[in-house]
Amino acid sequence: MKKNYKNICLTGFMGVGKTSVGQDLAERLGIEFFDTDSIIEEAVDMEIPEIFEKKGEPHFREVEEKIVLDALEKKNVVVALGGGAYLNKKIQNAAKESLVICLSMSIGEFLKRLEEYRETRPVLKGKSIDEVKELYKIRAVCYRNCDLDILVDKLSVKEAVNRILEFTKSKGAASH
Numbered sequence: 001m002k003k004n005y006k007n008i009c010l011t012g013f014m015g016v017g018k019t020s021v022g023q024d025l026a027e028r029l030g031i032e033f034f035d036t037d038s039i040i041e042e043a044v045d046m047e048i049p050e051i052f053e054k055k056g057e058p059h060f061r062e063v064e065e066k067i068v069l070d071a072l073e074k075k076n077v078v079v080a081l082g083g084g085a086y087l088n089k090k091i092q093n094a095a096k097e098s099l100v101i102c103l104s105m106s107i108g109e110f111l112k113r114l115e116e117y118r119e120t121r122p123v124l125k126g127k128s129i130d131e132v133k134e135l136y137k138i139r140a141v142c143y144r145n146c147d148l149d150i151l152v153d154k155l156s157v158k159e160a161v162n163r164i165l166e167f168t169k170s171k172g173a174a175s176h
């Protein structure tokens with residue numbers, strides 16, 4: 001566990017609440033919050049489904065890499081990543097100086113919300129339940145090397161934030 005970290009980075013599968021938890025966490029710590037998906041949308045001047053549709057996923061991933069690497073350079077901030085960003089090895093490498101927290105949701109809980117999520121998450125578009133389960137499995141492997149994993153199934157945003165704050169306090173960890 002890193003005692004001194006540059007910033008706090010939140011990762012995890014789509015729809016687990018990285019943005020809400022990140023916002024609340026930053027507020028409680030009195031530091032700035034960056035949501036990389038929102039920064040991408042501003043930079044491209046399109047919403048994410050439109051970027052996928054008009055420019056394609058490879059273009060999205062290119063912009064994502066640049067924006068996430070920039071965000072991870074910032075000190076003493078909270079950064080929430082999009083669910084696919086942490087698959088990128090350059091991003092995983094850059095996040096070695098961050099306290100990386102994965103918010104996890106069980107596949108059962110995720111599937112309950114699948115239809116709602118399909119509307120805003122282009123990577124789910126047209127995928128069968130089995131394909132979604134496969135994607136979930138592949139992603140779960142890459143999220144494993146985080147500093148802290150929190151199962152959010154039964155947690156409110158506030159409870160998830162409390163867990164993070166308790167964890168950093170118990171380890172005497174702080175941002176430098």
Ligand code: S3P
Binds near residue numbers: 084
């Ligand atoms: C993606 C997750 C999304 C967004 C994009 C791709 C992914 O972010 O970055 O639709 O590949 O898992 P959320 O995790 O905030 O849904």
